[in-house]
Amino acid sequence: MFNTLSEKLDSAFKNLSGSGKLTEINVAQSIKEIRRALVAADVNYKIAKEFTDKVKDKAMGSKNLLKAVKPGEMMVKIVMDEMVELMGGQSVGINVKGNPGVVLIAGLQGSGKTTFTGKLAKFLKEKKRHKVLVAACDVYRPAAINQLTVLAESIGVDIYKEIDNKNPIDIAGNAVAYAHQNNYNVLIVDTAGRLAVDEEMMNEIEGIKNAITPTETLFVVDSMTGQDAVNTAAAFNEKINYDGVVLTKLDGDTRGGAALSIKYTVGKPIKFASTGEQMDALDVFHPERMASRILGMGDIVSFVEKAQEQFDEKEAKRIEKKIKKNKFDFNDFLGQLNQIKKMGDIKSLLGMIPGMSKLKDIDIDDNAFSKVESIIQSMTPHERANPDVLNMSRKKRISKGCGRNIHEINMFIKQFNQMRKMMHMMSKGNGMNQMMEKLNNMQGFK
Amino acid sequence: MSIFKKYFTKDKKEDLDKGLEKTKKSIFGKIANAVAGKSKVDESFLDELEGILISSDVGLDTTVKIIERLEAKVAEVKYLNTSELNSILKRVIVDILAENNTEDLEDFVYPDYHRPYVLLVVGVNGVGKTTTIGKLAYQYKKRGKKVVLGAADTFRAAAVDQLKIWADRNEVQFFSKGMNTDPAAVAYEAVQYAMNEDAHICIIDTAGRLHTKKHLMDELTKIKNSINKKLPGAPHEVMLVLDATTGQNAVEQATKFTEATDVTSLAMTKLDGSAKGGVVLSISDQFKIPIKYIGVGEGIEQLQIFNKASFVDSLFDG
Numbered sequence: 001m002f003n004t005l006s007e008k009l010d011s012a013f014k015n016l017s018g019s020g021k022l023t024e025i026n027v028a029q030s031i032k033e034i035r036r037a038l039v040a041a042d043v044n045y046k047i048a049k050e051f052t053d054k055v056k057d058k059a060m061g062s063k064n065l066l067k068a069v070k071p072g073e074m075m076v077k078i079v080m081d082e083m084v085e086l087m088g089g090q091s092v093g094i095n096v097k098g099n100p101g102v103v104l105i106a107g108l109q110g111s112g113k114t115t116f117t118g119k120l121a122k123f124l125k126e127k128k129r130h131k132v133l134v135a136a137c138d139v140y141r142p143a144a145i146n147q148l149t150v151l152a153e154s155i156g157v158d159i160y161k162e163i164d165n166k167n168p169i170d171i172a173g174n175a176v177a178y179a180h181q182n183n184y185n186v187l188i189v190d191t192a193g194r195l196a197v198d199e200e201m202m203n204e205i206e207g208i209k210n211a212i213t214p215t216e217t218l219f220v221v222d223s224m225t226g227q228d229a230v231n232t233a234a235a236f237n238e239k240i241n242y243d244g245v246v247l248t249k250l251d252g253d254t255r256g257g258a259a260l261s262i263k264y265t266v267g268k269p270i271k272f273a274s275t276g277e278q279m280d281a282l283d284v285f286h287p288e289r290m291a292s293r294i295l296g297m298g299d300i301v302s303f304v305e306k307a308q309e310q311f312d313e314k315e316a317k318r319i320e321k322k323i324k325k326n327k328f329d330f331n332d333f334l335g336q337l338n339q340i341k342k343m344g345d346i347k348s349l350l351g352m353i354p355g356m357s358k359l360k361d362i363d364i365d366d367n368a369f370s371k372v373e374s375i376i377q378s379m380t381p382h383e384r385a386n387p388d389v390l391n392m393s394r395k396k397r398i399s400k401g402c403g404r405n406i407h408e409i410n411m412f413i414k415q416f417n418q419m420r421k422m423m424h425m426m427s428k429g430n431g432m433n434q435m436m437e438k439l440n441n442m443q444g445f446k
Numbered sequence: 447m448s449i450f451k452k453y454f455t456k457d458k459k460e461d462l463d464k465g466l467e468k469t470k471k472s473i474f475g476k477i478a479n480a481v482a483g484k485s486k487v488d489e490s491f492l493d494e495l496e497g498i499l500i501s502s503d504v505g506l507d508t509t510v511k512i513i514e515r516l517e518a519k520v521a522e523v524k525y526l527n528t529s530e531l532n533s534i535l536k537r538v539i540v541d542i543l544a545e546n547n548t549e550d551l552e553d554f555v556y557p558d559y560h561r562p563y564v565l566l567v568v569g570v571n572g573v574g575k576t577t578t579i580g581k582l583a584y585q586y587k588k589r590g591k592k593v594v595l596g597a598a599d600t601f602r603a604a605a606v607d608q609l610k611i612w613a614d615r616n617e618v619q620f621f622s623k624g625m626n627t628d629p630a631a632v633a634y635e636a637v638q639y640a641m642n643e644d645a646h647i648c649i650i651d652t653a654g655r656l657h658t659k660k661h662l663m664d665e666l667t668k669i670k671n672s673i674n675k676k677l678p679g680a681p682h683e684v685m686l687v688l689d690a691t692t693g694q695n696a697v698e699q700a701t702k703f704t705e706a707t708d709v710t711s712l713a714m715t716k717l718d719g720s721a722k723g724g725v726v727l728s729i730s731d732q733f734k735i736p737i738k739y740i741g742v743g744e745g746i747e748q749l750q751i752f753n754k755a756s757f758v759d760s761l762f763d764g
Contacts, residue, residue, distance in 0.1 A: 036506060042693030045500045109716065110572025110689060114603075140744070142580075142611035146604035154603070195718065222572065226503040226693025226725065249571065252656040254695040277571070277602070 030075050031056045041255030041294045044230045047264045051086075055079050080291050087263045087270065088287030094216045094244065094271060096124065096186045100133070100179040102212050103186065104172075106205050106240060107220035108232060109193030112248035114144065116220050116274055117190040118151035119282040125157055130185040135175035136161040137168040137208065138192035148190055155279050158184075168192065168204065173211045189214070196235030206239045217242040218271065221258060223250050229258035230265045237266045244271035247285065251275040259290050315339075326424045330376045330384040333416065337369050371404065375412050378402040387416065487520045487531070495535075502724030505694050508731040512538055536758060542727060543754045548736035550753045554585040556683070562594065562640040562648040564673055564680035566633070568666060568703055569687035571654030574715035574741060576605070578687055579649050580612030581741070581749035587616050591646040596636025597622035598629040598669060599653040609651050615746075619643060629653065629665065630672040637676040650681070657702030666706050684709050685738070688729065690717045696725050700733050714752070715741035726757065 031052045038048040058078055096103060103120065105113050117134055124130045134152050136159060138144035145161050152159040160175040172189050179187040191208060194201035209217060219242040221229065236242060245266075247259055250273050259270060270285040315335070322328050376384060378401030383389055390398075390413060399406045492513055499509040515538045523530070556563050565582075569575050576599070583593050595613045597620070599605035606622050613620035621636040633650050640648035652669060655662035673681050686709040688696050703709050712733075717723055717740050726737060737752045 039500055040506055040694060042503075042695070045497050108691065110574060112572055141608070142576075142615075143604040143608035146607045147602070150603035195716070197718070222689075222692075224570075224689075224692045224695040226691060226696075227501050228503070228691055229693075232691075249656065251658070252570070252695065253658045253698055254693075257693070 027056060027059050027075075030072070031059075034075070034079055037295055038257060038260070041257035041296065042224075042226050042229070042261075043257035043294065044227055044261040044265075047230065047261050051082070051260075051264070055082055058082065076295065076297075079295065080288070083260060083291035083294065084287045087260060087285075087290055092244070092269050092271065094218070096128075096130065096215060098215045100176070100184045100187045101216070102176060102179075102214040103188045104209055104212065104214040104217045104240070105188065105190050105220060106217065106236060106242065107193060107246075108195060108222070109141075111193065111220045111222045112274060113193065113220045114138070114147050114151065114190050115277065116218075116246055116248060116272070116282075117148065117188050118155060118157075118279055119274060120272070121152065121157045121188055122155040122279045123282055124186050124188075125155065131183065132157050133175070133179045133182075133184040133187045134159050135172060135179075135187060135189045137171050137175075137189055139166050139168050139171070140192045144192070151279070160187075169207045169211050172208045176212050196232045202235065202239050205236075209240045216244070218244050218246050219268070220246045220248060221262065223247045223256040223258060224252065224254040225258040227261075230261045233262040233266050237268065242268060244269050246270075246272045246274060248274040250283075251281070255294050255296060256290060257294050260294055320427065323420075323423045324427045326420070328420050328423060329387055330379060330416070334373065334376050334384075337373065340369075371408070372412060374402040375404060375409060387413070387420070487517065492517070499724060503693055503728065504724035505697070505728035508542070508728045511731065512542065512727075515541070539727065540754065540758050543730050543758065546730040546734060546736065546754075548734070550755075551738060551751045553751065554582070554589060556647065558646065560679070560682050562637070562645045562677075562680075563682050564637055564640070564677060565647065565649045565683045565685060566652065566670060566673065566681040566707070567649060567685050567687060568652050568707055568709070569654060570656055570689075570699055571602075573654065573687045573689040573692075575599075575654065575687045576608050576612065576651055577744075578713050578715060578739065578741060578749060579609065579651050580616065581746055582649060582739070583612060583616045583618050584746050585749065586647055587618050592643065593618035594636065594640040594643060594645045594648045595620050596633060596639075596648060596650040598632040598636070599651050600625050600627045600629050600632060601653040605651070605653065619645065630669045633669045634672040634676045637673055637680060641677065657699050657706075663702065663706040666703075670707050683711055685711045685713055686735075687713045687715060688725070690714045690723060690725055690740075692725065694728075696729060697732055700729060700735070704733070704735070709735055711736055711738045713737075713739040713741065713749075718742045718748070723757075723760075 034055065035048050035052045038051065039045055043051070055075075055078055059075060062074075062078065094103065095101065105117050105120075107113050121132045121134050125132045134148060134157055136145040136148045138148075145163065149159055149161065160171075160178050162171050162174065165171050168191060172191075175187055175189060189208070189212060191205060192201070194205060196202065217240055219233065219236050219240075221233065225232070233245070245259075245262055245268055247256065247270055250256065262268075263270060270287075270290075273283045273285045275281045275283055319328070319332055319336070322332060375398060378398045379390075379394075383394060383398075395406060395409050395413075399409050402409075495516070496509055496513060499512060500506070504512070512535075516535055519534050519538065520531070556565075567575050567579055579595060583595060586593050593616070595609055595618060597606045597609045599609070600623070603625075606625055610620055610622065619639075621632070621639045623632050623635065629652060633652075636650055637648055650669075650673070652666065653662075655666065657663065670681060670684065684707045686700060686703045688699060692699070700709065700712070712729065712735055714726055714729075714737055717726075726740075729735075730737065740750050740752050740757075742748050742750055
């Protein structure tokens with residue numbers, strides 16, 4: 001497993017390889033690299049320093065590191081383990097026991113509170129079978145109440161709102177009474193975004209909390225947040241002593257160092273990860289994935305999960321049969337392409353594979369498939385099902401149909417046949433060596 | 447607007463004499479503290495400076511650049527007192543901003559030989575696009591301009607309502623085709639509407655989108671193209687809104703949005719708050735796109751014209 005950080009660390013160690021053993025100096029050098037990686041991922045500067053100092057002590061005391069062939073990788077492992085331990089710990093669910101259980105949602109402007117409120121409501125309704133009510137207490141931002149109304153409707157959850165009431169503390173209190181009277185199991189209270197330095201607004205959120213005594217208070221934070229995450233998280237914690245943190249917008253390419261900073265500063269568990277604008281894009285937090293992401297090492301687990309989401313077992317069995325009979329055709333190929341495309345943008349997918357994160361800088365055309373598609377789509381149904389019938393006159397017609405020249409058609413058919421042969425061979429369980437040989441001879445795969 | 451205020455007040459509070467109350471809040475104060483009793487810029491001072499800059503989201507690359515330039519400058523002069531050092535550092539930072547090669551605006555103005563002047567507003571989710579549009583509409587309306595707001599965020603729940611409220615609040619015109627309609631069509635027709643109404647300026651709101659989502663970025667390109675189809679030369683300005691609390695991902699955002707829509711101006715929101723604003727340096731250093739506006743509060747008037755000199759002053763004068 002290669003990746004930029006451990007490669008960098010390896011080279012930091014190699015520079016001093018003559019000495020034959022690790023010294024404090026070359027550990028210090030690699031610690032500096034790690035610190036830079038953390039800071040580049042938006043981990044708070046001071047925390048990065050403290051954290052790496054701790055790692056340094058561990059590394060110096062580690063006999064394994066001294067013996068390691070690749071000290072860089074070993075070092076990364078120490079860092080990873082330390083991060084996972086810090087961000088993880090026992091996974092704790094949210095407490096919605098009560099009559100009703102009350103969840104208070106708080107955070108900065110634009111962090112994604114209202115969207116999260118919708119997602120959590122859907123989660124509690126569908127996965128936990130609760131009768132859920134959401135309350136709209138953002139009386140400031142234009143149309144915030146409408147936004148929650150639309151979301152609630154889309155997921156089939158009731159909403160409590162008071163259009164003309166400008167006092168969120170009252171609304172929240174009334175919502176609790178209403179939920180109690182109407183036998184809701186859970187009430188989720190959405191609030192306005194506020195800056196940690198806005199004293200008046202911070203007093204207000206404290207007031208709301210005191211008025212409704214929630215069973216669970218969640219602090220919602222944008223995973224793209226920079227160095228200030230620490231101050232904000234601490235300020236909110238001081239006022240409302242929240243139970244957990246929700247990280248949003250993790251479907252982007254942010255390295256998400258804020259997660260580490262916040263956990264380090266306030267010690268509160270990260271309970272949910274929010275990964276998209278759809279109402280079911282909610283996930284439990286995985287510390288090992290987050291650690292790998294912060295270090296810029298990709299997120300293989302998410303990659304596999306994403307692939308699994310799109311995976312259709314029946315279809316896979318059918319294809320497997322066809323391959324065994326050497327009947328894999330253009331229709332099947334097109335189907336496979338579509339499955340891959342469903343997984344999303346190729347670049348971001350590649351970025352999830354460890355060691356491939358470097359590829360992000362290379363320009364990969366997401367339309368790379370379109371050429372192949374246009375060729376296949378210019379074939380007749382008969383041709384698609386019977387790749388062997390393609391003769392010159394058919395190829396010429398296809399060339400005209402898709403606007404690609406005959407050379408491109410030939411290239412594609414050749415590659416397709418090679419791929420087909422290879423898949424067939426694999427399915428028969430022929431030796432791996434033979435296959436590798438074929439792979440090496442294949443054009444376009446180098 | 448004291449960008450670095452929080453960081454400094456928190457850090458060295460107890461160490462400092464009460465008489466230095468004001469100075470200690472600024473970079474100057476911090477540096478004065480770092481170099482007290484020293485006559486040269488040494489390793490520990492540079493380390494401390496690095497910490498100050500990075501903790502303000504200046505980012506590694508730009509921080510290194512600032513430090514290298516500072517080192518080069520102080521190498522020329524042997525002896526330094528704190529005020530000299532302060533002014534050299536200030537100079538270095540002003541230079542970095544100046545290399546951005548853009549002129550500061552004096553007021554809320556735009557090239558008014560375009561009529562309507564079409565402004566397309568883009569950005570990731572939750573940065574404050576709609577709020578910024580509301581504040582801009584207020585400024586232009588106040589200057590006697592006829593403003594049309596086009597609601598091309600047809601995706602996020604109640605986004606159209608949100609923009610409508612801003613239009614009503616400012617008493618400017620509003621164009622929408624409702625939710626879940628084709629945003630490119632909305633943009634096209636909003637420009638048409640602005641042309642029919644002989645409006646001065648047409649501001650088009652779009653849905654927030656993460657820059658990593660290829661299909662959504664393609665959609666943005668399509669919106670831009672459809673505006674251009676209606677009115678050749680338009681949009682005359684594509685403004686990317688960035689949240690100043692964002693860390694290094696802001697650079698990715700600027701890169702990807704520029705690829706999709708040729709961003710021509712930037713607005714930085716949520717600069718009120720605390721130890722933020724360093725990202726302004728980082729973005730200015732890495733992109734040649736002018737920062738035009740900064741959001742410094744929730745009030746309708748709290749959108750300001752970005753001015754390099756006063757920004758740097760605010761970094762230094764607590």
